[in-house]
Amino acid sequence: MAAKKTKSVKADPVLMQVLRYATEQVADEMGHTLVRTSRSTIIKEVKDISCAVFDRHGNTVAQAHHAPMLLTGFELGMRNLRKRFKDEELDEGDVIIFNDPYIGGQHVMDLVTFAPVKFKGDLVGFVGSIAHHADMGGAVAGGTQGGLTEIYLEGLRFPMVKLFKKGKEDPELFGILNNNIRVPDKTLGDIRAQASADFVGARRLKEIFEKYGPAVVQRHMDALLDYSEKRIREGLVKIPDGTYTGVDYVDDDGLTDKPIKLQVNIHKERDHATVDFDGTDPEVPGNVNCPIATVHAAVYYALIAVVDPHVPANSGCYRPFQVNVQEGLVVNPRPPRACGARTNVSQKIAEAMFLALAQGLPDRVMAGSHGQITNCGMSGYHPETGKRFVYIDIEGGGAGARWCKDGREGQDSHLARFMNTPIEAVELEFPLRIERYEFIPDTGGAGKFRGALAMRRDTRSLIDDLTLARYGDRQVFAPFGLYGGKEGSKGKFILNPETSEERPLKSKGVDKLKQGDVVSLRLPGAGGYGNPKGRDPQAVVRDVRDGKVTIAQAEAEYGVVLDPLTLKVDETRTRELRG
């Protein structure tokens, strides 16, 4: 199916779609390969990864459907890669890695790989993958401890280096990794899985170039980017011009109790928007600092979600947006600030963006949610094998309420799009026992539409000397409600709940657990939308029947009075309470 040769300069809208499907298939296949062949639960169960296809300039052309945080995160890294290597320095079979947050990376746990694709000696495109690793060395296994003060503590930090040269592993780099990582069996396997995904992707992308020729493919990739840009611009035009500001807070940086202010200011004019962070607090000693690539991801995510959620996600989408962030803020820190726990900030940037946009677009936004990515690293020595293990428990929370429906219970939102780790998968692999995984009643923000309930996950250590390194948030500042909707509940971490040894655990920190200790994660509930007194009484009845809302809360928050036995609505008293 060759393109029409007579109209060689103009892109063929049909071939553009054909190539879009083809490159999306390449990205999907890469993601599939990576998940299937990886070794750590963080990749194979949680799917904390992404894969993408790029044109020769480094523009993202197609992405696999994974975590939005990592998707847009490729952009800056790719720009730096193009500066770092000349075309002729890149060979087929090369895999370039980096994880330095200060050259476009996320945090050091996320390793980015890029592989060039060549056609008749010319560089024609790239494929890339990013994955969160179980360990990168550093002060604590899994890098999940809040409160670390310098990036040096967080693990090995790679500039852009070739890990594979012309298809061959660099034994020296692998040697360095092997000596510095606690679980080399897992992590080296995972890195090889990333390289394998890149090789598969490069081979497929090359076939596309062989079939259509590089000039035709590039022309239609350009057209695809223009097309996405056009869609975003058209969407922006429909949003009222003006400046929208949203403010949210991070509880603390893990070292002091001082809250950290985040402020986003969206200046929307005709078909473009500028976002700045004036009013945001400066960088902090603890590791919640959020590197610039993650900031971009959060801003782009929220804007695409509001403007045109089904646009083909590629570099063209970002052109109508300008992100101005001065250096030295918590949202664009300078080296050697630590940034391992950046997701405490990045999810809240997305939420602050929604809060801001709610002013102009009440029917496009979601109330506040979990607002973070709770990371809980549990590590130690497995009694059956004597080997080191690292289990990274990533917890999401339920969704915030929207203008037309409740927040979906248990479903994570925004930048995070990860999976939980099945209880049976955890226990088959690690000396842990999970004793509860359930909703907590009365924790969803009340509203015309209710926010999702908080979740509780209790894990018992079956060994002594278990390291519990974690970072969580929204234990001081609750998830916000919108338009009269109430806040969701705050989170907390508890050691040995409902026993004489019960005590609270800091949201960000590290502790040693002994055999039999139980850590109970109480994640935040999500915010409600609209006045709770306007909620359909039958929806309240359903919630009460399901044990999600108590009769007391039904009356206090929703003004719905129920007969405790029959759950029938007492119309008279309900009318009185609702006014």
Added chain:
Amino acid sequence: MRIGIDVGGTFTDIVLIDDRKGKTRSGQGRRIHYTKVLTTPQNPALGVLNGIDKILRLTGASMADLDYMVHGHGTTIGTNALIERKGARAGLITTAGFRDVLEIARVERPDEGLYDILVDTPEPLIPRYLRTEVEERVGAHGEVVKPLDEASVVRAVSYLKDQRVETIAVSLLFAFLNPSHEARVKEICRQVYPEALVSLSSEICPEFREFERTSTTVINAYLQPIVERYVRNLIALLAEKYGPVEVRIMQASGGAMSAETARDHAVNIVNSGPAGGAVAGAFIGQLVGDDHVMTVDMGGTSFDIGLIIGGVPRVSSEGQFEGYPVKIPAVDVHAIGAGGGSIAWIDRGGALNVGPQSAAADPGPACYGLGGDQPTVTDANLVLGRLNPEYFLGGEMKLYPEQARAAVDSCIARPLGLSTEEAAYGIARVVNANMVKGMAGSSIQKGFDPREFTLIAFGGAGPLHACELAKEIGMQKVVIPLYPGALSAFGLVTSDIRHDYVQTIAKSAASLLPEELVRAYTAMEAKARDQLRAEKIADEDIEIEWTADVRYSGQAYELNVPVPHDGALTRKDIDALVTRFHALHQKTYAYSSADEPVDVINVRLIGIGQVPDVKLARQKRGPTSPRPALKGKRPVYFDGKGFVPTPIYERDLLKPGNVVKGPCLIEEIISSTVVTPGATARVDPWGNVVIRV
């Protein structure tokens, strides 16, 4: 004599294979008869009876000669109840602390919800107040950590009884390693609430990952009363009219089961619609001498892609349906929203899209003249001359080319600045690209090179697009089977009985004792043989296959590897299993690592009750010239050539051995085969059209 009945959404297709010795009219081998009747959605059994009646009249056959009949249910029974959330009132019993696992699911939102904050995972089939907990715990080695508190079970069951649930799912943690607690819960259900149907996770899906296992068990419970009622009614109606009849039901795995078994295994019917086509694809592949086949079934709204590897439809247990995981073996058919009724539209960025919205049967494509004004793939094919307006459904339905042109023109051609024909061809290319992406995903992503496969295309629209799809993806051989509209029903009559068993063992291959493996397999084999004997399969027709799900230590996904055996296994056999795994991993994921430890996660066993082969009669070669089949010429649009005067052949008149060269069209009642320029089509001795593209 056997009958296959495929109950589709609109039509019920009936195929009768007449293999009575010496009784066939031609006197030489077996004949296929085919007819269709309207489906009766209120009670599909009535349509089934109409269909049986009709085919018996057409063929003069008698039910007295029937060996058995196989029913396939597309989306009508069970599947539909799931789509519409009209299953039974069901309760769930879980380990204390875990009743919300079903609702928390895997936390992840659907792909379509990546940026769309309104897209949610589906609500659980059992609401929270009907999910109850019992005190007990089994650990990761199958050991009892906390004994079952029977009083808590009595409380849970009594509560569900008070709530008047019809059916109860039981899913306890690690029940796949130690089913004793679940078994005891079932006994207590029998005592406390004997009317309730009970589904145990350790029987329905004994595999690890509690959410997926629970989801599968819950679907079984949710559908069981519905399937049970339907089957009982069907058997009663058949018995009333014809006396006792042996009824089998198609499962998603591509194997049939007795109607009796279906009553307890409702979940095995979910999404069984595509199974018949895949089984038939394997059969046709065998006829034409190919054991690597891709089947594509293109109807009005969807395009189903299946793979036949080594003559056997590929089966996977990683499926989901409507967003709910269904972890039972199912023919691995990937469906995308592309069909003859798929609507072409221009989005706000000015790009041409086709589907997934479909004009369906009502109002249907613009050319049906039933009020549809959106251009569809069928309209595009009509504009391009590929469909004959006077011969659609053999002339039973008239098409209106001018309405097709008008729709393509106003919705696509004018906004894009293209001619009507260019726009119509653009629609065909975009829908083809979407289908090719699906075909690549179904093959390449699973480690198979589509270029090594033969394409078998069926369904009303499949033959129209087959040659272009094959060319686009690099396949060389295309087969359009005889009766492309009835292939699913044909697959039903060729399918064996099949039962699948699985047991998670999760041990390293190095430490695994051969006798341990043998013990697991022989336990499953005993169950399989008992089951098949109960379904009246003779011992010599029983075939047992052992396989294992294997992965590198630490991976989360397994590859299924065959375990050849002679009833016993030695260390050598386990080593050979590991070697086969390395090779398969290399083929699937482009790498393997011979010195890495390997784990055996599940052992699987397939018990097959073989049915007698269907042997079709080879037809005599007719005159070598296809000329008697030539109906005339008309202009048809081809890539890079525009409209070309194209010969039109009548398929019924083409004889075995006839060869026609592209460009040409082969028309038949249900469909039309486009033979592209440069391709050559030959009719084989069984009436299949075999095309070299």
